[in-house]
Every structure is written in C-alpha cells, then in structure tokens.
Amino acid sequence: MSNRLIRTASVAALTLSAALLLSACSSSAPEDSADASGASEAAGTIVITDNHGEVEVPVDPATVVALDNTSFDTLEEWGVELAAVPKGVMGSAWPGYTDNEDVAxxxxxxEPNLEVIVAEQPDLIIGGYRFGDYYDxxxxxxxxxxxxxIAPREGEDQFEELKRQTEILGQxxxxxxxxxALNDGLDAAIAGAKEAYNGTDTVMAVNTSAGQIGYLAPVVGRGLGPVFPALGWQPALEVEGATDDHQGDDINVEAxxxxxxxxxxxxDRDAAFAPEDREAGSEPAxxxxxxxxxLQNVTAxxxxxxxxxxxxxxxxxxxxxxxxLFGQLEEAFSAA
Structure with a gap:
C-alpha cells in the first residue's frame, strides 16, 4: 500500500474517532445540563412550612424585609442585612437597623407604610407577629x-415554637x-432555671405601664405566662377569664x-422606650x-x-x- 493511501486511511480513522467522541458528548449533554440545573434550583430555594403552610423561599435571599420583632435578634446576630423594617416598634433595641438610613x-x-416594602422589591418578607393582620x-x-x-403560633408551646422559628431561619x-446552637442554649437555660426553683414558692407575674400594674396570668399572660408551665411555677393567684392582653389584666394591688x-x-413595658416616648405617669417597675x-408586707x-x-x-x-430571661431567673432563684 502506498504512503499516500496509508495517510488517507489514518486521517479517516481519526475523523471517525473524533465524530464518535463528539456524538457521545452531544448525546450526554442534555442529561448533564439537566442535572446541573436541578442542583442549582435545589441549592437556590427551599420549601419551608410556615404558619400558613408550605412556602418555597430563596436560600440566602438578596433582599430581605422583616416585620416580626421576634426574629430581629437572630437576623442581627447572623449579620443579615435588611432592606426595610418597622422602626416604629423597634425602640432602641436594634440600632444597627433603626439608625441605618439605608434601611427603609x-x-x-x-399605621404601616406598606408601599415602602413594595419599593424595595424584596425576595423574602418575614411578616407576622404585630403585622399579622396585613399578611394578605x-x-x-x-x-x-x-x-x-414564623412567629410563635397561638395555642402552641411558646418555646418549641421559638425553636421552630430559629430552625427555619437557619435553613x-x-x-x-x-x-x-441557639436552640440548645434555650433548652439548657430552661433546665437551669427549672432546677433552681424549689417547686413550692409562689410566683406572681405582672407588667407595669404608666404607673399601673397589670396581671399576667399563668400560661396565657403576655410574655411571662408560658414561663409558668415551663418551670413548674406555683401561681400565687389565678384569675378566671384571664387574657393575653399586652397590657395585662386589670388587678388592684390589694389582690x-x-x-x-x-x-x-x-x-416593665415603659422601660424599652426613651423617657420622652413613655406614657404619662410611667414609673420604673x-x-x-x-x-x-x-405591698409592704408581701413576702416578695x-x-x-x-x-x-x-x-x-x-x-x-x-x-x-x-x-x-431563664438565665436571670436561675441566678435569682439560686441566690435566694
């Protein structure tokens, strides 16, 4: 066979091999692309169950608006930048948000200005709690x-709900x-406070505002009600028909x-606000x-x-x- 024929056969063989290789790559490309696309979508969103049902949310969203006060500490601790917040109900607790002019x-x-949220075009809005009426x-x-x-739901265990909220934010x-770690810390704090309580001392929970004392009922009372069952507190007083009113139920000091x-x-409801923003007649609790x-003869x-x-x-x-709070209670009851 001549050299010219040998070269021609070699070229033909190489061309055929290249064609077969390209064909193989071409036939596998759609499957690889689909896998890559699916992986991207899986990494980009997650389905969570909030207080209304299943919701698909972006992972690590770019633009976030938060309205739920119970979430702000966690968001701030994790360095989450917020596009808009309700500064009117944040007091001076989160200056990193309230003092930042870039945060709407x-x-x-x-009387919320919901148009502010629209203007920010957020990817995620953490609503609820005080803003629950505006969900729709x-x-x-x-x-x-x-x-x-994702704020704690009424009728559910307050502390399991807070852990649920934290877990969802973590995702x-x-x-x-x-x-x-936050959830474990709460569990440990509850256990410590429960151990410090002797199981027999009676406890009265109250709130104060504008010089008035309100009664916070075991279980249902705002803020402190759920602490009673969590720590096994013996209530000093149980009032029939008690509510979860944020000001507490009316009670006279004689009771x-x-x-x-x-x-x-x-x-102390007034303590969170600057003196000029407190209600008339306010006095430290x-x-x-x-x-x-x-109350001078009361044991407490x-x-x-x-x-x-x-x-x-x-x-x-x-x-x-x-x-x-549970750490504070553990310290107080241990020292008594």
Missing amino acids: DVGNHR QIKEQNPQAAVIE IFDREDDAA IADSNPDWIVAL DELLTNSEA VQQDRIVILDPNFYLTEGIQAYTE
Missing part, C-alpha cells in the same frame, strides 16, 4: 417575594449549625397583697412595686424577691430574650 422604615403596625395585603402587593410568617440563611407571693416577676404601701417585697425583666424584653420576645 415601614413605620408601626397601627403584603402578599398581594409583592407577588415576586416569598412572604412567610433560609444557611446557618443551620448556628440555629441548633396582689392578699395572694402574698413569694416572688414577683415583672415586665421596681419603684412602683417596692414603694406601694399596699420584704425579702427582695422581685425580678425585673430586661428593659427590651417587651420589644424582643425572641429566643435570645427568653434564653437570657
């Missing part, structure tokens, strides 16, 4: 966004280990005195309780067993706030 102000839940309106106005409500912002609680735990003539007053919550508790009420 939705106002307060009584917010969804309608922001069709491009995933709108979720959304790719901070699942951090979320687990508190007659119940003679061993402990008084107080939520410790002074209001200890200076009351009617005589033995200095009054626990005043962190001033910002009324605003925060998230997993960090309760973890700190």
